Amino acid sequence: MAYSFDFPAVFDYTPVLVDGVVLTAALTVVSTVAGVSIGIAGAAARTSGVKALDTAVGVYVEVIRNTPFLVQLFFIFFGLPTLGIRLPEWQAAVLAMVVNLGAYSTEIIRAGIQATPRGLIEAGESLAMTRAEIFRHIVIKPAMKKIWPALSSQIVIVMLGSSVCSQIAAEELTFAANFIQSRNFRPFEVYFVVTALYLGLAVLLRWLLARFGNLVFARRAARA
Amino acid sequence: MPEFTTWDILYNLILAARWTVVLSILAFICGGIAGLLVLLGRVSPLPWLRRTMNLYIELFQGTPLLMQIFIVFFAFPLMGVETTAWTAAVVALTLFTSAYLAEIWRGCVESVPKGQWEASESLAMSFTEQMRYVILPQALRVAVPPTVGFSVQVIKGTAVTSIIGFVELTKAGTMITNATFQPFLVYGLVGLLYFALCYPLSVYAKRLERTLHVAR
Amino acid sequence: MRFAKFLGAVGFAAALFAAAAPGPARADALETITKAGVLKVAVPQDFPPFGSVGPDLKPLGYDIDTATLIAKELGVKVELVPVTSTNRIPYLTTGKADLVISSLGKNAEREKVIDFSVAYAPFFNGVFGPDNVKADKVDDLAGKAVGVTRGSVEDIELSKVAPASANIRRYEDNNGTISAFLSGQVELIATGNVVAAAILERNPPRKPVSKFLIKNSPCFIGVSKGETALLEKVNAIIAKAKTDGSLDAIAQKWLKAPLPKDL
Numbered sequence: 285m286a287y288s289f290d291f292p293a294v295f296d297y298t299p300v301l302v303d304g305v306v307l308t309a310a311l312t313v314v315s316t317v318a319g320v321s322i323g324i325a326g327a328a329a330r331t332s333g334v335k336a337l338d339t340a341v342g343v344y345v346e347v348i349r350n351t352p353f354l355v356q357l358f359f360i361f362f363g364l365p366t367l368g369i370r371l372p373e374w375q376a377a378v379l380a381m382v383v384n385l386g387a388y389s390t391e392i393i394r395a396g397i398q399a400t401p402r403g404l405i406e407a408g409e410s411l412a413m414t415r416a417e418i419f420r421h422i423v424i425k426p427a428m429k430k431i432w433p434a435l436s437s438q439i440v441i442v443m444l445g446s447s448v449c450s451q452i453a454a455e456e457l458t459f460a461a462n463f464i465q466s467r468n469f470r471p472f473e474v475y476f477v478v479t480a481l482y483l484g485l486a487v488l489l490r491w492l493l494a495r496f497g498n499l500v501f502a503r504r505a506a507r508a
Numbered sequence: 509m510p511e512f513t514t515w516d517i518l519y520n521l522i523l524a525a526r527w528t529v530v531l532s533i534l535a536f537i538c539g540g541i542a543g544l545l546v547l548l549g550r551v552s553p554l555p556w557l558r559r560t561m562n563l564y565i566e567l568f569q570g571t572p573l574l575m576q577i578f579i580v581f582f583a584f585p586l587m588g589v590e591t592t593a594w595t596a597a598v599v600a601l602t603l604f605t606s607a608y609l610a611e612i613w614r615g616c617v618e619s620v621p622k623g624q625w626e627a628s629e630s631l632a633m634s635f636t637e638q639m640r641y642v643i644l645p646q647a648l649r650v651a652v653p654p655t656v657g658f659s660v661q662v663i664k665g666t667a668v669t670s671i672i673g674f675v676e677l678t679k680a681g682t683m684i685t686n687a688t689f690q691p692f693l694v695y696g697l698v699g700l701l702y703f704a705l706c707y708p709l710s711v712y713a714k715r716l717e718r719t720l721h722v723a724r
Numbered sequence: 725m726r727f728a729k730f731l732g733a734v735g736f737a738a739a740l741f742a743a744a745a746p747g748p749a750r751a752d753a754l755e756t757i758t759k760a761g762v763l764k765v766a767v768p769q770d771f772p773p774f775g776s777v778g779p780d781l782k783p784l785g786y787d788i789d790t791a792t793l794i795a796k797e798l799g800v801k802v803e804l805v806p807v808t809s810t811n812r813i814p815y816l817t818t819g820k821a822d823l824v825i826s827s828l829g830k831n832a833e834r835e836k837v838i839d840f841s842v843a844y845a846p847f848f849n850g851v852f853g854p855d856n857v858k859a860d861k862v863d864d865l866a867g868k869a870v871g872v873t874r875g876s877v878e879d880i881e882l883s884k885v886a887p888a889s890a891n892i893r894r895y896e897d898n899n900g901t902i903s904a905f906l907s908g909q910v911e912l913i914a915t916g917n918v919v920a921a922a923i924l925e926r927n928p929p930r931k932p933v934s935k936f937l938i939k940n941s942p943c944f945i946g947v948s949k950g951e952t953a954l955l956e957k958v959n960a961i962i963a964k965a966k967t968d969g970s971l972d973a974i975a976q977k978w979l980k981a982p983l984p985k986d987l
Contacts, residue, residue: 350660350706351699352667355678359695362685365907366692372869372909373893440570447572448668451900452909453871453893458574462810462896466875469837471582471814479575486570516779523781582814591820592805671896673769673806675781682899683777686770689906689928 290470294477297464304460305481311374311456312443312489315381319442320435322382323389328419330390331397341390348387354448356380361452377449377456385442392434396427429501436493440486447482457481512688518697524680525701531676532663532705534598539605539662540655546610551617553635561610568607574668576600581672597669605662612658616651617643653717660706660713667702677701753822754953761800765791766807766821766946770899772922773978774827774845774943775806786978787825790844790945793970794823797961808897809873813838816946823958824946827916829877839949841958843942843987844971846979849878852920852932853905853912859935865890871910873901877941878914885938906930914938918979942987 294301326345329337348356361376371379400423408418428435450459461478465471512520549561568576580603581596591599620643628642670679681698685691757763767787768775775785783804795802805821812828815821816838827847830840851859851870858864866887872879874894886892893910895901898919905913906928913920913932920932945962947955965971966983975983 346707346710347699347703350664350710351702352664352678354667354670355681355695355699355702358678358682358691359699361909362691362903362907363695364692365909366690370908444570444572447574448671450574451671451896453895453900453904458572459894461575461578462874463894465814466810466879467833469813469817469833471578471811475575475578475582479571479579482572482575483567483570512779520779520781581811582818673808673811675806680781682903683770683781686899686902686906687777687779689926691903691907 289473291473291477293468293470294464294473296468297460300460300464301457301477301481303455304457304478305485307454308443308446308456308485311377311381311446311449311454312439314378315385315442315446316439318378318382319385320389320439322386323393323435324424326386326390327393327397330394332415345387345390348384349391353380353384353445354451356384357448357452373449373452373454376452377446377454380449381442381446384445385438388438388442389435392431392438393427395434396431397423399430400427425501429497432493432497432501436490436497439493440489443489444482444486457485512684514693517684517688517690517694520684521677521680521694521697521701524675525677525705527674527676528663528666528702528705531594531597531601531666531669531674532659535601535605535666536659536662538598538602540609542602542606543609543613546606547613547617548639550610550614551639565607565611568604569611573600573604573665574671576604577669577672593669593672593674596672597666597674601662601665601669604665605658608658608661609655612654613647613651616647616654619650620646649720652720653713656709656713656716660709663706663709664702752953753948753951754957757798757800757822757954762803763791763795763798763800763823764803764805764821765795766805766812766815766824766826767791768808768812768826768898769806770808770897770902771827771916771919773918774916776922786845786974787827787943789974789977790971791823791825793965793974794825794945794958794961797964798957808899809876810896813875813946816948819948822948822954826946827919827943828946829941830944831877831880833880834946837949839947839951839955841945841947841955842962843944844962844965845943845975846918846984846987847941847943848917848937849881849914849939849941850917850920850937851882851912851914851935853935854930855933857911857935859912861936862938863887864935865912867891868912869893869910870912870914871895871901871904872914873898878916878938881939881941882914905932 326341329341357376357380360371360380361373364371404422405418408422413421446456447458449456450462453459457478461474465474546561546564549557550565552558577596577600580600581591581593624642624646625638628638633641666676667678670676670682673679677698681694685694688694767783769777769783773785774787775783777783783806788804791804792802805815807815807821807826812824812826813834816824827845829847851865853859857868859868862885866889869891870882871893872882874896879894882892893904895904901913901915902923904910908930912935917934917937920934923932945958947958962971972983975981
């Protein structure tokens with residue numbers, strides 16, 4: 285019995301697909317804002333010179349970067365209730381993605397900060413700026429500009445990683461794919477369409493992040 | 509129903525972790541070989557080959573690993589090839605690895621100074637000879653740290669194969685969790701085992717970067 | 725430029741799929757099985773007492789015993805292929821398994837895609853939960869979180885009758901659904917009566933006590949569409965097993981009760 289393709293069967297469920305796309309996008313936006321914020325804070329902590337802070341954040345970073353995202357998600361969703369912390373699937377998914385992106389961002393941004401030319405910092409010190417002021421006005425912006433491509437890649441990776449949140453019944457795009465497939469028994473066609481949607485999301489996200497980077501971190505000519 | 513002690517849990521997880529290791533090694537080696545071919549296509553002087561390989565890389569870097577695994581798992585039988593969860597896992601991870609390694613290595617190849625290309629071309633070397641004798645040996649030095657670093661991603665990627673039912677460390681974790689009602693302990697141990705596998709490689713990659721650091 | 729790249733990548737993927745021509749028409753399954761001497765049966769691993777694992781992670785259960793029985797009658801070896809609720813039908817339609825013996829319920833949508841044997845096991849779908857959650861009838865589900873395995877008969881039936889404000893959470897496989905219930909992520913679970921009983925037996929932290937039953941949905945064996953020879957043979961084997969008591973023995977072992985007369 286040869287297999288015959290049936291793509292219209294997928295588009296019967298277009299509302300489900302749309303929901304999936306919207307929810308994946310929402311999940312990504314929220315996680316990115318929170319995750320990058322944690323990254324900046326974490327990088328600041330690691331370069332602050334306070335050894336205890338550096339080690340503590342270091343442990344967090346290494347644990348997250350050396351364990352799979354799926355396991356982190358299951359730990360939060362299925363494991364934490366044992367301690368009395370029960371997070372419903374959206375909160376669990378966001379928390380997992382934020383914690384994950386936060387660790388990677390910390391390292392990426394830290395690399396950017398550590399590449400700040402010594403001369404700039406000394407100039408700030410000679411103007412009697414505090415460490416916090418130096419960080420805020422002199423260090424962080426050029427650092428972000430430098431590492432923005434690497435950070436953008438990581439954000440796209442996290443967006444694609446949201447796919448496993450389907451496993452805790454968060455109704456994002458992969459969940460939509462599996463739901464439709466379980467109703468029309470056309471896994472091949474469904475997965476093909478959803479993969480194309482993810483590809484579109486990735487391209488769109490990369491473009492948006494590039495525009496954002498140019499907008500916020502571009503050096504203003506007047507500053508020269 | 510049989511009872512699990514903590515040692516039973518750990519023992520079964522470690523047994524399952526063997527499959528994680530086997531899958532990772534296999535995917536890394538096959539992915540490496542495939543990645544080399546993709547790389548050669550990506551930097552080749554033939555425009556159509558460059559573009560095809562570029563699209564291949566865009567495809568695998570722009571879609572979730574989970575979707576790639578699902579597609580391999582359901583598409584191959586349609587081509588008449590019998591697939592188990594194991595074969596699908598190996599194939600999907602290999603393709604995934606090949607795309608990422610090809611990109612990593614491309615960056616390394618492009619870091620080789622243009623003068624090297626010109627000098628070897630002026631010696632009437634063909635493209636293959638240039639790659640083999642001049643470019644790749646130099647790119648290799650820069651490539652080792654990020655390649656070792658990517659092996660960690662491969663190990664973490666094997667966790668996703670649990671979703672199509674391949675019994676590696678994560679799948680064993682979900683099965684044992686329901687048999688023992690101890691998700692915190694079980695997933696904690698699963699995380700620890702992954703950490704034990706990945707952290708040494710991460711540290712090694714960092715050390716390599718320091719010692720093999722190519723001064724700019 | 726970006727959009728062109730995107731289209732190109734999609735086109736590339738499409739070309740890859742187009743190159744994958746649909747598989748050749750399969751030879752008669754019964755012939756293939758007898759010739760190869762192996763019967764591939766898709767069985768569950770996360771759905772006691774039909775299919776689960778012991779500490780050695782080997783499969784055991786009602787469905788596994790049934791599969792072994794059928795293989796013996798056919799004179800071939802049995803190869804157990806572990807599946808989840810969501811991929812068991814795709815396994816059959818893509819030829820990865822010859823039979824699906826996985827507490828499979830029959831309904832109209834599935835009948836379009838696969839063929840069913842006669843019933844081989846009794847099964848009631850229902851909603852279960854701890855004593856302190858009130859849910860005596862389906863309308864009580866309003867505003868409550870119910871876990872169910874995606875694509876199962878419980879999922880389809882519950883989705884038809886549940887009130888609009890019921891929060892139905894669908895998990896990828898029974899492992900996920902049971903995990904969600906045990907960890908308290910969902911208050912109630914919609915599953916089979918014997919499955920809830922098997923969980924209760926192990927003294928779980930949250931007890932799935934029967935709240936109400938949704939449907940009497942016995943289990944059938946799934947066969948690929950059009951494989952009439954195989955289907956007839958399987959039906960004959962099940963009929964024989966019912967009369968000579970071997971199926972009853974399996975029922976006693978796993979369900980702790982004899983087979984209902986009207987199965």
